[in-house]
Structures are given as structure tokens and as C-alpha cells.
Amino acid sequence: MGRRTRLWNMFAALVAGGAGAAVFAQAPDSPPARFSKPALTGCHTVQGSVHFDFEGASRSTCYVEDERTISIMVVPEHLPPINPSPWYAFRYKAAEGAKLTVNVRYLGVRHRYAPKWYGRGDPASLSVAVAKDGGGIAITLPPGEGVVSGQPLVTSAHYAKLQEQLLQAGNGSTTLLGHSHDGRPVEAVHLGNADAPRLVILLGRQHPPEVTGATAMDAFSLTIAKLVRSGAIDRNRYQFLIVPLLNPDGVARGHWRANLGGVDLNRDWGAFTQPETRAVVDWIRRRPAGVRPVLMLDFHSTNRNLFYVQGDEASPQGKTFLEAWLNGKETAFNGYPFEIEPRDANPGSGTTKNWFHATYGIPAFTYEAGDNTDPAAIRNAAEALATTMIPALDSSLRGAPGQ
Ligand SMILES: [Zn+2]
Numbered sequence: 415m416g417r418r419t420r421l422w423n424m425f426a427a428l429v430a431g432g433a434g435a436a437v438f439a440q441a442p443d444s445p446p447a448r449f450s451k452p453a454l455t456g457c458h459t460v461q462g463s464v465h466f467d468f469e470g471a472s473r474s475t476c477y478v479e480d481e482r483t484i485s486i487m488v489v490p491e492h493l494p495p496i497n498p499s500p501w502y503a504f505r506y507k508a509a510e511g512a513k514l515t516v517n518v519r520y521l522g523v524r525h526r527y528a529p530k531w532y533g534r535g536d537p538a539s540l541s542v543a544v545a546k547d548g549g550g551i552a553i554t555l556p557p558g559e560g561v562v563s564g565q566p567l568v569t570s571a572h573y574a575k576l577q578e579q580l581l582q583a584g585n586g587s588t589t590l591l592g593h594s595h596d597g598r599p600v601e602a603v604h605l606g607n608a609d610a611p612r613l614v615i616l617l618g619r620q621h622p623p624e625v626t627g628a629t630a631m632d633a634f635s636l637t638i639a640k641l642v643r644s645g646a647i648d649r650n651r652y653q654f655l656i657v658p659l660l661n662p663d664g665v666a667r668g669h670w671r672a673n674l675g676g677v678d679l680n681r682d683w684g685a686f687t688q689p690e691t692r693a694v695v696d697w698i699r700r701r702p703a704g705v706r707p708v709l710m711l712d713f714h715s716t717n718r719n720l721f722y723v724q725g726d727e728a729s730p731q732g733k734t735f736l737e738a739w740l741n742g743k744e745t746a747f748n749g750y751p752f753e754i755e756p757r758d759a760n761p762g763s764g765t766t767k768n769w770f771h772a773t774y775g776i777p778a779f780t781y782e783a784g785d786n787t788d789p790a791a792i793r794n795a796a797e798a799l800a801t802t803m804i805p806a807l808d809s810s811l812r813g814a815p816g817q
Pocket of ligand 1: 621624714715
């Protein structure tokens with residue numbers, strides 16, 4: 415740990431947040447040298463500067479308004495954006511003696527993520543104002559330096575660590591599924607025996623800013639790994655493909671929705687025009703005869719805790735599984751009330767959920783954690799739901815192979 419990192423951590427521990435912002439304690443990672451870096455370097459005056467030169471930084475343009483005011487424009491990777499989730503992340507420096515104001519403006523969409531700040535300086539002088547029309551925010555920052563982002567930065571270093579934890583906890587193996595446009599690995603952790611007949615697929619981070627979904631997936635998959643290792647889940651009957659970071663380019667490059675091909679990966683299932691989605695489906699299609707997907711969960715974030723599930727179109731097995739796993743549990747978890755929303759499969763839309771259901775006739779759910787749900791509550795609920803998932807699957811698959 416270098417001197418710089420120690421400083422970051424110390425100041426992060428000193429500040430307690432304020433003015434609608436939250437504080438987090440993780441220093442931004444530098445992009446690995448072998449991958450392309452953001453081309454935009456930022457804006458500066460004598461009094462202050464903003465930069466977009468780290469992993470997860472947004473692809474924003476900036477301009478100087480005056481010595482102490484810099485504006486940044488947040489634009490989607492493709493138009494029109496499917497939902498308003500403008501992502502911003504920048505590093506700043508402000509000279510002693512006065513504050514720096516950064517105006518964050520969104521092209522054509524409304525504000526979603528309250529800024530998360532960590533840095534050096536007096537946290538009491540941090541303030542955030544959301545424009546009346548929701549078209550942007552003004553963040554006034556104390557003298558010093560720091561990082562501001564729409565959600566905590568959860569980038570490749572996090573996933574390297576998670577992968578290690580999953581391998582240790584579950585006695586599994588790493589599987590290289592393919593590569594992204596930028597050459598980043600699309601990796602999975604595989605748990606259970608390769609010829610176990612029932613395959614459960616867990617996917618995450620198709621949409622880069624949705625880090626509360628990642629919190630849920632981390633806890634969920636670590637719990638599964640421990641259950642496999644302890645024998646509570648029978649590795650001869652169940653195997654798991656866990657892909658926590660399906661859009662590594664989008665996360666590294668600070669996209670708000672798409673991969674580097676400019677495609678929303680959660681609309682590419684069926685067409686499989688993108689290397690990331692193809693990597694997953696190719697692996698599934700190469701499974702030995704007798705191995706079959708039985709459940710797919712795709713982790714995301716939205717404005718509340720929610721499961722998108724099959725409705726009337728669900729198979730009898732899918733209905734039994736939903737009944738056993740989620741129905742009646744909507745208020746069972748402290749701090750994590752959730753809704754269950756059946757969405758009729760629309761074969762044209764290319765969502766992961768719809769493709770898995772249409773192709774395999776299995777339950778395929780979108781697991782949405784709320785943008786602002788407490789992380790501890792997200793983890794507790796995810797651990798509990800991971801623990802009850804296999805018993806619920808067992809009850810729905812009675813008489814099927816692997817019983
Ligand atoms: Zn999403």
C-alpha cells in the first residue's frame with residue numbers, strides 16, 4: 415500500500431458524509447496498462463481541475479465556466495438511452511482558499527444517482543443541488559482533492575478478489591468464457607461437477623452502474639459456494655456458472671448502459687451479436703449431454719427491490735419454484751422488502767430473462783436491488799435467498815433428472 419493510498423483511506427475515514435452525498439473509502443483503480451484508456455483527460459484552470467483518467471471514470475466531456483466552476487456533460491453511449499441512469503465519475507483538485515463547483519449535466523435524461531464522494535478536505539463544505547428539472551446536479555467541493563461518482567466504484571480489482579473468494583469458498587474453478595471487444599476476459603467461476611445434470615446460471619453487471627445488484631450477487635454467490643463446499647448442495651446433482659462481470663469494458667470505461675460495441679447486452683440475447691453474450695451461450699451449448707439449465711438469475715439495480723419473473727407463461731415447474739422460493743417472502747427480510755412483478759415474455763426484446771425462459775422453459779428471473787437500499791440488508795436477504803434456492807428448486811424438479 416503506497417503513501418497515496420494510506421492518505422486516501424485516512425481522509426475517507428475522517429469524513430462522515432453530508433448534503434445528500436455519501437462517502438466511500440475505496441481509492442479508484444488505475445486501468446490495467448494493456449487495455450485502452452479513456453481518451454478524455456479533463457479540464458483545468460489555475461484554481462481547479464477535473465479528470466477522467468481512472469478505471470470506471472465516465473466518458474464525459476467537460477468545459478470551464480470560470481476559475482472555480484467546471485461543467486461536465488454526461489452522454490449515453492448510444493441513443494436513445496433505454497432508461498435514465500446517467501453515470502458520472504471524475505477526479506478533481508481544488509486549490510486552497512475556495513471551493514470548486516462541478517456542474518454535472520445529463521443529455522436528455524433525468525438525475526438518478528446521488529453523488530458518492532471521498533477525498534481530502536472539509537466534508538462540511540460539500541453540497542449538492544439537483545436541478546429543478548432533474549437535468550443535472552451542482553456539486554460544490556471543498557479545497558483539496560477527491561473522487562466523485564454516481565455509485566461506489568466497483569471495478570476489476572473487486573472482481574479479481576471476488577473470484578478468489580468464490581474459488582476458496584466453493585472449491586471451484588475459473589473458466590475463461592471469451593473476451594470483450596477490448597480484449598478483457600469474460601470469466602466465470604464454475605462450481606460443482608461438470609456432469610451434474612442441473613445447471614444454475616448467475617449473471618451480473620450487464621449494466622455498469624448497477625452496483626447494488628452486484629452487492630446482492632456477491633453475497634448470493636458466496637453463499638452458494640459455501641453450501642457447495644459443505645455438501646449442503648450436492649455437487650453431483652447441481653452445477654453453477656457464475657459470471658459476476660459480464661460487461662467488463664462498460665464497467666472499466668464508465669458506460670451507463672452498453673458494452674463497447676454500443677449495445678445493451680440485456681437486449682442481445684437471441685441475436686448474440688456481442689462477444690460477451692456469445693461467450694456465455696457458447697459455453698452453455700457445449701455442456702455434455704444430460705446437463706441442462708434449470709434456473710437463471712440476472713442481477714441488476716433499479717429504484718426499488720424487485721424480482722421480474724415469468725407470469726402466466728411460466729412452466730408448471732417455474733410456477734412451483736416461484737411459489738416455493740419467493741412468494742410470501744416479500745416482507746420477510748429486514749430492510750429488504752421486495753416486490754414480485756410478472757412480466758410476460760416478449761420474444762422480440764432480447765432480454766436475458768426472456769431468452770432463458772423461451773429457450774429452456776425454465777424460471778429465469780431478473781434480481782433487481784434498489785439503488786439506495788442499505789448494502790447490509792441487500793447482503794442479508796441475498797444470503798437467505800441463496801440458502802433457500804436449492805430446496806425450492808428440488809421441490810419444483812421432483813421426478814426430473816438428477817432427483
Ligand atoms: Zn439493469
